[in-house]
Amino acid sequence: GAVVSQHPSRVICKSGTSVKIECRSLDFQATTMFWYRQFPKQSLMLMATSNEGSKATYEQGVEKDKFLINHASLTLSTLTVTSAHPEDSSFYICSASALSGSTDTQYFGPGTRLTVL
Amino acid sequence: LAKTTQPISMDSYEGQEVNITCSHNNIATNDYITWYQQFPSQGPRFIIQGYKTKVTNEVASLFIPADRKSSTLSLPRVSLSDTAVYYCLVGDKGLGNDMRFGAGTRLTVKP
Numbered sequence: 105g106a107v108v109s110q111h112p113s114r115v116i117c118k119s120g121t122s123v124k125i126e127c128r129s130l131d132f133q134a135t136t137m138f139w140y141r142q143f144p145k146q147s148l149m150l151m152a153t154s155n156e157g158s159k160a161t162y163e164q165g166v167e168k169d170k171f172l173i174n175h176a177s178l179t180l181s182t183l184t185v186t187s188a189h190p191e192d193s194s195f196y197i198c199s200a201s202a203l204s205g206s207t208d209t210q211y212f213g214p215g216t217r218l219t220v221l
Numbered sequence: 222l223a224k225t226t227q228p229i230s231m232d233s234y235e236g237q238e239v240n241i242t243c244s245h246n247n248i249a250t251n252d253y254i255t256w257y258q259q260f261p262s263q264g265p266r267f268i269i270q271g272y273k274t275k276v277t278n279e280v281a282s283l284f285i286p287a288d289r290k291s292s293t294l295s296l297p298r299v300s301l302s303d304t305a306v307y308y309c310l311v312g313d314k315g316l317g318n319d320m321r322f323g324a325g326t327r328l329t330v331k332p
Contacts, residue, residue, distance in 0.1 A: 108264075140322075147308070148265070148322040197264045209255065210310075212264035 106132045106202045110213035117188055118221055125183045125216045127198030133178035134200035138210070139171075142195040154181045188220045225309045225323040232329050239296045241326050243309030246290045254285060254292045257308045259325070265308060269294065296328075304330045 107130040117123050127137055135156050140148040152173050154160045160173035172184040181200075185192055199212045226244040233239045245254070253272050257265035269276055271283040271292070282295040296303060308325040 110264075147324050150321050195262065199264070209267055209270060211267060212257075215262065215264045217262065 106130075106200070106209075106211040108198065108200050108211045108213040110196075110198055110216050112216060113214060114217045114219075116219045116221065119189050120187055122184055122186045123188055123218060125185075125196055125198075125218075127181045127183070127200070127213050129179045129200040129202070129211075132200070132202045134181075134202065135178065136201040137175060137181040138199045138201075139173060139181075139183050140197045140199070142197060142215075148197060151183075185218065188218070190220045193218055193220045225311055227307075227309055227323060227326045229324060230327040230329070232331060233299055234331050235300055236298050239299050239303070239328060239330075241294045241296075241307055241309075241328070242291055243294070243323075244291045245309070245311045248289050248311050249313070251313045252289075252311045253313075254283065254289075255310045255312070256281070256283065256292075256294045257310065259306045259308065268307075299328075299330045301330050301332060304328060 109128045109130055111126045115123055137154045139151045141151050142148045150163050151166045151171060152160045152162045154173050154175040156175045156178050162168045170186055175181040195215050195217055197212055197215045199210045202209055202211055253270055255270040256268040258268050259265040269278055269281045269283045271285055273285050273289060276283040284293040306325040306327050308322050
């Protein structure tokens with residue numbers, strides 16, 4: 105299947121700093137990418153939908169000024185957690201939509217573990 | 222968006238067939254059904270996708286009745302490594318469709 109990478113896989117930062125997470129589709133072009141957050145023992149929570157060349161669409165309750173999303177190309181989307189606080193510590197996962205003919209499947213990255221001290 | 226309902230957890234033993242059912246009563250005409258597997262601290266992994274009847278690949282089968290209001294993921298002869306959380310998602314095939322996860326089913330395979 106298609107491959108999606110994330111970088112970094114793990115990051116530890118001090119409270120108040122900003123952290124950027126990259127999501128790349130390695131072998132296909134992704135018009136749409138999705139960002140999720142997952143807390144321990146919970147399901148994935150959709151944060152935003154990112155379309156190449158346009159502003160991201162955020163889910164209700166997700167602060168767009170805190171979670172900056174940039175989808176600059178068909179293979180790269182970035183999520184920047186600005187002024188991170190301990191409550192932002194979570195597992196962040198991206199996915200990319202791969203369209204092949206009439207099928208459309210989401211492929212997920214390996215996730216980024218963010219720990220804010 | 223069609224909401225999905227799955228059992229919270231299931232237990233099985235090695236070598237058994239496991240069937241996980243997902244309810245999606247308000248599935249739309251354009252919606253497809255996709256199942257994912259997730260191990261701890263990893264991103265979900267695509268298992269299988271279907272629209273109606275039966276779909277089979279090298280790891281699983283997906284059974285979808287005619288009314289499409291439910292679907293069943295069938296894992297043949299599970300092993301310990303199949304212990305994971307399984308998610309059923311329902312969504313439009315078009316680009317830009319969003320994918321909201323339900324609670325998933327935590328499958329535990331015992332020796």
